[in-house]
Amino acid sequence: MNHPDDFALDGNAVAGPLSEIFGVDVTSIRVTCEDCGATAPLARVAAYVRGPGSVLRCRSCTSVIGRFARSRDSIWLDLRGSTSWQLRATS
Amino acid sequence: MSGSLRRGALRWLRARLEASRTETTSARTLRLTVPGWSGHEAGQHVDVKLTAEDGYSAQRSYSIASAADGDGLELTVQAVDRGEVSPYLVEVMQPGDELELRGPIGGWFTWSAKLSGPILLVGGGSGIVPLMAMLRQRIRAGSASPFHLVYSARSPDHVFYQDELQDIGRRSRGVTIDKIFTRSGSLGDERSPGRLRAEDLPAASGEISPATGPTASDAAGRTRVYVCGPTAFVERATQLLIERGHPADVIRTERFGPTGG
Numbered sequence: 001m002n003h004p005d006d007f008a009l010d011g012n013a014v015a016g017p018l019s020e021i022f023g024v025d026v027t028s029i030r031v032t033c034e035d036c037g038a039t040a041p042l043a044r045v046a047a048y049v050r051g052p053g054s055v056l057r058c059r060s061c062t063s064v065i066g067r068f069a070r071s072r073d074s075i076w077l078d079l080r081g082s083t084s085w086q087l088r089a090t091s
Numbered sequence: 092m093s094g095s096l097r098r099g100a101l102r103w104l105r106a107r108l109e110a111s112r113t114e115t116t117s118a119r120t121l122r123l124t125v126p127g128w129s130g131h132e133a134g135q136h137v138d139v140k141l142t143a144e145d146g147y148s149a150q151r152s153y154s155i156a157s158a159a160d161g162d163g164l165e166l167t168v169q170a171v172d173r174g175e176v177s178p179y180l181v182e183v184m185q186p187g188d189e190l191e192l193r194g195p196i197g198g199w200f201t202w203s204a205k206l207s208g209p210i211l212l213v214g215g216g217s218g219i220v221p222l223m224a225m226l227r228q229r230i231r232a233g234s235a236s237p238f239h240l241v242y243s244a245r246s247p248d249h250v251f252y253q254d255e256l257q258d259i260g261r262r263s264r265g266v267t268i269d270k271i272f273t274r275s276g277s278l279g280d281e282r283s284p285g286r287l288r289a290e291d292l293p294a295a296s297g298e299i300s301p302a303t304g305p306t307a308s309d310a311a312g313r314t315r316v317y318v319c320g321p322t323a324f325v326e327r328a329t330q331l332l333i334e335r336g337h338p339a340d341v342i343r344t345e346r347f348g349p350t351g352g
Contacts, residue, residue: 006322009346015196016138016152019101025198043199043343050348 007050011042014054017070018042021077022087030086031056035063037083101193103140104128108188109163114251118217119181120156120167125192128162131155133228134201134221134317134345137166137194141176151176152347154221154319155195158228167251169217200317200345204232208315211293211337212240213328215320219244219251221345222319230263239267243287243324246275287328295336313338319345 011027018026027043038060045065046057053069053076065082068075079085106123113119135155142148157165170181184190202210202225210229212222219242229238244250250270260268271291272284282291296314316337318328325346332342 005326007348008322009348010344012136012197012200012345013152013347015136016101016150016193019196025196027197027199041199043197043345 005046007048008046008057009049011045011047011056013047013049014056014068015042017054017068017075021068021075024087024090028088030084031065032083032086033058033061033063033065034081034083036061101138101196102127103191103193105189106192108184108186108190110186111184114167114253115249117170117181118167118251119170120165120251121180121184122163122165123190123192125162125164128164129195130159130161131164131195132198132201132203133158133224135195135197135224136221137164137192137196139166139176139180140191140193141179142191149175152196154224154345156220156223156227158224158231167217167220167223197345200319200343202228202315202317204229204234204236206315207234207236208313209237209296210239211314211316212238213243213287213292213316213318213320213332214240215243215287215324215328216245216249217251218318218320218324218345218347220319222317223252225317226259226266229266230259235265237265237267239269239293241269241271241287241291241293243271243273243291243320245273246284247272247277287324287331289331289334292328292331292335295338313341316342317344318342320347322346322348 015027029042030039031042031045032039038058046059048055053067055064056066058065063081067078104125104127106125108121109124110122111119136152138150138152140148140150153166153168155164156167168177168180171177214222256268259266273286274284276284316332318325325344329342
């Protein structure tokens, strides 16, 4: 159980906190990796949630595609590493 | 996915414990009433927040175990050793006590009766919880979709929903339930205990598995697969499913890990 990826959850694990920012279900958002170009729903990307913030990584190439953290009075979102986040419009 | 792409941020809601059931020596199902609850789809989860008198608070995510049912929902929680939240939920919380929760969360790892094709559910340990919600929703909705549950648990003593699963397996047409044990089984089991193997999983349609016969299939010939469990279980199950001919794009997964319980 020492392989680091035993700590990797998936985008479902950050859906609650991220919905504070997006206001919609985030697990179906299609995220494209800047490094390898792979696109996947957020539910499929790797999520590391044990640190002070959370890190999202592409499952195809393992590059970081997003980070977010919460402090007492703000939420920090850094999406460097992803070229787009595609949400389905509802109306 | 109605309800999953709702506008507006999730709000924290007060939830009151109505009743509870013991599932195993370290797991309990909590029946909560949540005024203002919007309903949910099978497979979704909630974030639970506990706040101490000094203001310190801790949050965890738990899958919903019940089918949609008004302003009530059930969570099944496994106590994690030295956890901050789960031991309280499993051992301490009393009927009438309240907690905060928000949800439902997640529109990807969900099943509804609108999906008519065959379903394979693969759960490891407490990964059974959202899969149980799907099974219960199938029965509640009167769906005829073929369901096959493969449930991996340490031993028969670690099985959640024991009686209900037995009942469903006996009475519900189109539902197959297979339990596999990783540490110790029951007397007379044909399968020796051990972690999930390829032959524990039905092959994708077209092939015939000796245990289950041909797998039912939809018009596209594809069974949708949901896998939930600890990360290592999900990785292994996914790899074995692909070996058994299930295309990667029909497999939906949800992982949980040692996040402090």
